[in-house]
Amino acid sequence: MALIETDQLEKKYEVGDSVVHALDKVSLQISSGEFVAVMGPSGSGKSTFMNVIGCLDEPTAGRYLLDGIDVSQMGRDALAEIRNEKIGFVFQGFNLLARTTALENVEVPLLYSKSHPKDHKDKAREALKLLGLEGRQQHHPNQLSGGQQQRVAIARALVNNAPLLLADEPTGNLDTKTSIEIMKLFVRINEEKKMTIVLVTHEPDISTFSKRIIRFLDGKIVSDQENRP
Amino acid sequence: MINLPSTFKISIRALRVNKMRSALTMLGIIIGVAAVITMLAVGKGASNKISEQIATVGSNLIIVIPGSTTSSGIRLGSGSSQNLTIADAEAIKSECSSVATTAPVLNGSAQIVYGNQNWSTSVMGTDDGMLEVRDWPLASGRNFYEQDLRGAAKVCLLGQTVVDNLFGNDDPLNKSIRIKKVPFTVIGILESKGQSFMGQDQDDIIYVPVNTAQRNLFGRHFPGTVRSIMVKARSSEDLNRAETQIRQLLRQRHRIGPNQEEDFTVRNLTQMMQMAEQSSSVMALLLAAIAGVSLLVGGIGIMNIMLVSVTERTHEIGIRMAVGAKSWDIRTQFIIEALILSLIGGLIGVLLGILAAELLSFLAGWTILISSVSIVMSFGFSGLVGIFFGFYPAYKASLMNPIDALRHE
Numbered sequence: 001m002a003l004i005e006t007d008q009l010e011k012k013y014e015v016g017d018s019v020v021h022a023l024d025k026v027s028l029q030i031s032s033g034e035f036v037a038v039m040g041p042s043g044s045g046k047s048t049f050m051n052v053i054g055c056l057d058e059p060t061a062g063r064y065l066l067d068g069i070d071v072s073q074m075g076r077d078a079l080a081e082i083r084n085e086k087i088g089f090v091f092q093g094f095n096l097l098a099r100t101t102a103l104e105n106v107e108v109p110l111l112y113s114k115s116h117p118k119d120h121k122d123k124a125r126e127a128l129k130l131l132g133l134e135g136r137q138q139h140h141p142n143q144l145s146g147g148q149q150q151r152v153a154i155a156r157a158l159v160n161n162a163p164l165l166l167a168d169e170p171t172g173n174l175d176t177k178t179s180i181e182i183m184k185l186f187v188r189i190n191e192e193k194k195m196t197i198v199l200v201t202h203e204p205d206i207s208t209f210s211k212r213i214i215r216f217l218d219g220k221i222v223s224d225q226e227n228r229p
Numbered sequence: 230m231i232n233l234p235s236t237f238k239i240s241i242r243a244l245r246v247n248k249m250r251s252a253l254t255m256l257g258i259i260i261g262v263a264a265v266i267t268m269l270a271v272g273k274g275a276s277n278k279i280s281e282q283i284a285t286v287g288s289n290l291i292i293v294i295p296g297s298t299t300s301s302g303i304r305l306g307s308g309s310s311q312n313l314t315i316a317d318a319e320a321i322k323s324e325c326s327s328v329a330t331t332a333p334v335l336n337g338s339a340q341i342v343y344g345n346q347n348w349s350t351s352v353m354g355t356d357d358g359m360l361e362v363r364d365w366p367l368a369s370g371r372n373f374y375e376q377d378l379r380g381a382a383k384v385c386l387l388g389q390t391v392v393d394n395l396f397g398n399d400d401p402l403n404k405s406i407r408i409k410k411v412p413f414t415v416i417g418i419l420e421s422k423g424q425s426f427m428g429q430d431q432d433d434i435i436y437v438p439v440n441t442a443q444r445n446l447f448g449r450h451f452p453g454t455v456r457s458i459m460v461k462a463r464s465s466e467d468l469n470r471a472e473t474q475i476r477q478l479l480r481q482r483h484r485i486g487p488n489q490e491e492d493f494t495v496r497n498l499t500q501m502m503q504m505a506e507q508s509s510s511v512m513a514l515l516l517a518a519i520a521g522v523s524l525l526v527g528g529i530g531i532m533n534i535m536l537v538s539v540t541e542r543t544h545e546i547g548i549r550m551a552v553g554a555k556s557w558d559i560r561t562q563f564i565i566e567a568l569i570l571s572l573i574g575g576l577i578g579v580l581l582g583i584l585a586a587e588l589l590s591f592l593a594g595w596t597i598l599i600s601s602v603s604i605v606m607s608f609g610f611s612g613l614v615g616i617f618f619g620f621y622p623a624y625k626a627s628l629m630n631p632i633d634a635l636r637h638e
Contacts, residue, residue, distance in 0.1 A: 056551060056631050077555040084553020095548050095635065099246055111235050112553040120235075156552065 002065070003163060003196050004030040004053060009062035009072075011048050011219075022048035023059065024219035030198065032163065035190045037207035037227070038200045040216035047168065049216065050200050054087055054166045055079045067163060084112050088157025092169035094149045096141040102128060102152045103137040109160045127155040131185065147178035154185060158193070165189065167199040171206055183209040233565075236558070240566040243538070251570060254534045257527025258574030258614065259581060262607045264520035266582025269603040271589060272513020274596035279509050283502040285422045285431065287363040289329075289468055290499045291460040293321075293475060296492040311454040312492050315356075315439060317482060318458045322358070324478055327471035329463045332359040333439050333455040337447040341435065343395040343406045350391050352408055352435045354442020354455075360419075362461040370402050370417030373438055377416075381440035385413045388432040389421040411445045413437065468497055517603075524607070527574070528614035535567050535622035546626055547634025556627035563626050567619025568612060575611030579604055 011023035022045045030036055040046040051057035052064065055071055058079075064072045071082055088109075089095075096105045106124040115123070128134060131151040141149050150170060157165050167186070171179035187209055190197050199210060207213050208227065215223040244251045295310040318333040335354035340347060353359075357373040360366070370386070377384050385408070392401050401415045422431040443452065462471040472495050479485075479493055539546070546559055583599055590597040 051632055054551075056635075077557070080550065080553050080555045083551065089551050091635070095544075095551070097545055097548060100242070108549065109552040111239075112549070112555070112558055117235065160553075 001032055001068075002029040003032045003034075003067055004028075004198070005065040006053075007063040007065075009052065009064055010060045011045075011052060011057070012060045021045075021219045023052065025062070026219070026221060027062075028214070028221065028224065030196065032196055033190070033194050034212060035187070035197045035210045036199065036212045036214060037210035038198060038214050038216065039202060039204075039207055041202065044216040045219035046200050046216045048219075050166060050168050050198070053198060054089060055083050080112070084109060084160065086162050086164055088154075088160065088162045088165045090150070090153050090157050090165065090167040090170045092172035094141070094146075094153045094173070096149055096152060096156075098141060101138050101140060102133060102144065102155075105141070105152055106155045106159050109156060113160055115160075123159055124155075127159040128152070130158065131155045145178075146174050147181060150174065150178075150182055151185070154182075154189075158189070158195075163196060165195050165197045167197065169201055170199065171201070171203070179206065233561075236562050236565055237569075239562055240569055243542070243566060244569060247538075250534060254530055254570055255574035255577070257530035258524065258571050258611050259527075259578040261520065261524030261527040262575050262578025262611050263582035263585060264523050265517055265607040265610075266579060266599065266603060267585045267589070268516035268520045269513060269607075270582070270586035270597040270599045271595060272510070272516050273598040273600060273603070274590070276506055276509040276513055277598050278596045279502075279506045282425065283499070283506060284364070286425060286498070286502065287365070287459075287461065288499060289462040289465055290362065290497075291462060291468065291472060291475065292496045292498050293317075293458040293460060293479070294456070294494050294496070296490070296494060310492055311451050312483065313455050313458055314453045315455060316453065317479060318356075318455070320482060321458065321460060321475055321478060325471060325474040327463055327467035327474055329461045330358040330361050331461070332356055332362045332459045334457045334459060335439050335442045335447060335455045337442075339409045339435075339446060341391070341395065341406055341408045342410075343401075343404065346395045346397075348391060348394045350388075350433050350435055352437060352442065352446060354437050354439040354446070356439055358461075359436060359459070362459045365422065366420050368418045368420045370415070372417060373436075378438045378440060381438060381444050383411060383413045383441055383445065384416045384438065386417040386419055386436040387415055388419050388434040390430055390432040391435055392418055408435065408437070409446055465499070468499060472497055521610075524610065524614060527611075528571070528618040531567050531570055531615060532618035532622060534570075535563060535619055536625070538566070539563065539622045539626040542626075543629065543634050543637040546629055547631055547637060550629070550631035551635060559629075560623040560627040563623035564616060564619045567623070568615040571611045571615025571619075572608075575608045578611065579608055582607075 007027050009023050009026040013020045013022055026049065038046045038049060048057065052059050059072055062072065063070060066082065067086055071079065074082065097108065103124050106127050107120050110120045110123060125137065128137060131154055133148065133151055133155065136144060136148060144152065171182055174182060183206060186197055186199065189195050201207055211227055213225055213227050214221055293313065295313050297310060315333050318331045321328055322331040332355045337352060338349060339352045340349050356378050360372055373384065376382070387401060395406065401418060404415050405412050406415060425431045437446070439455065460471065460475065462468045475495055480491065483492055485491060549559065586597045586599055589595050
């Protein structure tokens, strides 16, 4: 079953007099359990694609079904609920709350979910443990290394048991060794938890960890192929 | 649905991060609330003191005085004519339905002597209604009897100041004193009333039967006339009706035609004093209103800081939105922050206001009255200020675009 299904997805920006097609009639399907890398040079539309897929941005035209739900016409609050239940985000800049402990950072999505407040701490602890951070629960982001911060962010993405994990250049701020560690984590999450992962990157080395590579150029998909090691 | 305890926790943490800023923001509310409480306490205290003084004069009081006379073309002032009589007083008491009782007044100043002590005081000829009119109980002894009044007995009631000055430690009851060299027997002692509304010593007085005063002390050209008549209405609602009834009755008794000027004046004493009381409570309200303005300014301070805070935390708002915070969640978070600021400020302000009021009463000796209403009101108002001035910044935060907010550093 397709977790992500887009049909003629369009996103236009008006810059002065000219219209920029950030997404130009993009149609694709991503099945449950896939590990997809989205590649392309900057300005190719891969980030816009990511934002639309992540329900952070609304398409100008076209249809987008996430887990069988048409989300292309939803309002702000309905989208917020979809993001909370269906999607975990991992960003290039980690995007953790400053002056807030790792445990509380992981808890944030739960605050806005329907889960019972009593279970929040346990769920957050469990997610941190899965990423090998049980000893770092009370540390603030500025007391953690880049790799550790990104792992806290991944724990936050996992805590709600969302079916989809979206990662936007997750290794962009990390050194090569740490990048490989993080990518191995993604592979493990994909294999063990059967979580669908869509990862945006411009580094070919990083994309090799995925099973499918989609390339964007000028808002269009130019290639979509399986990645065999 | 959001859970409030965790939102509360988030807000508390955000406020603690900027301790100094939060404290300064609160200061506006603290000063505002404290000022409202203190001003209301002082104002209420003052108007309360006035009401107490009014009560010592006697409640529901009306005074009737003679009009002016013209003698050889010279118009004398109000009260100069001698046309109010003891009979007028009796008639008012028996015929006006809204009148509880009356007391005639024929007064003057006299030198009094007891043993080797002497004292000059105000002597008032009146009848047994006076004590009721003035709400003035006896400390000991008895009121005038009917036969004292009719027979012009030489008996008197003494005010506390007179007792203190003449008798020292002696018991004055049944002792004989001389007023203008006429011997009188003391039959009663009045309770102490203290200063009047105008600052006079109300206890420096002697009451004698009105007939005695007329015959033996202050002889008049026209027997039976008095200087004024004091009237007590049945209730404060009856005051105006009593006034009309007295006016009608006296016009009739004095044979004054419909177009003729009255030869007497009816004054509603209580109303006059109530006006003084009213003006003092208006003053209190005015003071509180000025203090309220400073509370409002405090609220604007909260709004200012909340706007800064929202801008500063755009990135945080973006993160929260990305992981599923709805507009309502973000709005609630910032409103709760503003509310915490204003309520804690309000609480400290209440305590500080009470302290300041108590200090004023202790150091400056002012009468204060801290009412629970003023505390609840100013505390509640500070909460409203928080919600009102927190709403716009919170609303602004909740409408942010998550992508732009996330990019904001």
